Amino acid sequence: GESVGLHLPTLSVQEGDNSIINCAYSNSASDYFIWYKQESGKGPQFIIDIRSNMDKRQGQRVTVLLNKTVKHLSLQIAATQPGDSAVYFCAENMGSGGYNKLIFGAGTRLAVHP
Amino acid sequence: NAGVMQNPRHLVRRRGQEARLRCSPMKGHSHVYWYRQLPEEGLKFMVYLQKENIIDESGMPKERFSAEFPKEGPSILRIQQVVRGDSAAYFCASSPTPDTSGNTIYFGEGSWLTVV
Numbered sequence: 001g002e003s004v005g006l007h008l009p010t011l012s013v014q015e016g017d018n019s020i021i022n023c024a025y026s027n028s029a030s031d032y033f034i035w036y037k038q039e040s041g042k043g044p045q046f047i048i049d050i051r052s053n054m055d056k057r058q059g060q061r062v063t064v065l066l067n068k069t070v071k072h073l074s075l076q077i078a079a080t081q082p083g084d085s086a087v088y089f090c091a092e093n094m095g096s097g098g099y100n101k102l103i104f105g106a107g108t109r110l111a112v113h114p
Numbered sequence: 115n116a117g118v119m120q121n122p123r124h125l126v127r128r129r130g131q132e133a134r135l136r137c138s139p140m141k142g143h144s145h146v147y148w149y150r151q152l153p154e155e156g157l158k159f160m161v162y163l164q165k166e167n168i169i170d171e172s173g174m175p176k177e178r179f180s181a182e183f184p185k186e187g188p189s190i191l192r193i194q195q196v197v198r199g200d201s202a203a204y205f206c207a208s209s210p211t212p213d214t215s216g217n218t219i220y221f222g223e224g225s226w227l228t229v230v
Contacts, residue, residue, distance in 0.1 A: 034218070043118075043205055043221040044157065089156055099145065100209060100219050101170060104156035 012111045019077040021108045023090035028071060032093035034102065035064060035075045039086045047075070047088075077110075085112045117141065118222035119188075120206050126228045133193040133200070135225045139208030146189040147207040147219060148181055157205060163189060196229045203227075 013019050025033070031052040036044035048059045050066050050073075057064050063076040073090050087107040095101035117140035127133050139146050144165055149157040150173075160173040163183035174181065178196075183189040193200055203226050207219045 036221075043223045046218055046220065049218065091157075095162075095170075099162055099169065100147070101159055101162065102147075102149075102157070102219065103159070104149075106156050107154075 009106070010109045010111065012113060013080050015080060015082060015112055015114050017080055019075075019080045019084070019110060019112075021075045021077075021088050021090075021110065023073040023075075023105055025071050025073060025090075025092045027092060027094065028068070030092045030094065032100070033064070033066065033073055034091045034093070035062075035073075036089045036091060036104075037084075037086045038089060038107070044089060080110075080112050082112050082114065085110055118206055118208050118220055120204075120222035120225050122225060123223065124226045124228070126230060127196050128230055129197055130195050133196050133227055135191040135193075135204050135206075135227070136188040137191070137206030137208075137222060138188040139206075140220055143208035143210050143220075145209045145211065146183050147209075148189070148191050149205045149207065149221075151203040151205060151224075153202075160191075193227070196227070198229045201227055201229045 034049040035047040037047050038044045048062050048064050050057045050064045055066050061078045065074045077084055087109050089104050089107045091102040091104045093100050094103050119138040121136050146163045148160040150160055151157045161181045162170040165183055166185050178194045180192045203224045205221050205224045207221045209219045
């Protein structure tokens, strides 16, 4: 069945370095993807999204890349800060009929060291 | 995720009791989603509701779980006769009326259910 998965369960980086979190998806028909950040004890926080008609989208310090050929999604965080430490989820929209039905990956824990 | 209000934030129930989780969507949002998250796992879709209508409940367990979103008041996720396996974080999310797939979903802070 369709699934969204992540390559690295844990990522440790030094403060100031760039971080790259990867995600693979299996449904080639998916047209909308979202990255969420979740801190301990809190709800998922929207970071950035991308539609399937794009291959790159930039936000503040974050960039999402979409490679539809290999069904791969990545989140790049520039100049990683201690406040970026959290679990990051990619989500794939499986909804139809005009609503969002998100399928989440298992998550990658990002640990930022001073 | 500011604006989606969930309560209680933490709930402890004994096996066999009922749990009721409430969610008030963001102002102006008429679409509500419920997700469940087990420890160290991603969120799993449970149900999607509009006012007075259940649109997609494909992720809801067949027994003991129900959800509603009445015309007035918050959305309610109800779990009857809870078991230890129901222990999880339950997240509510809302979105505005989606013209096309892709409107951002905003999540609440979650309700943590512990069954003892």
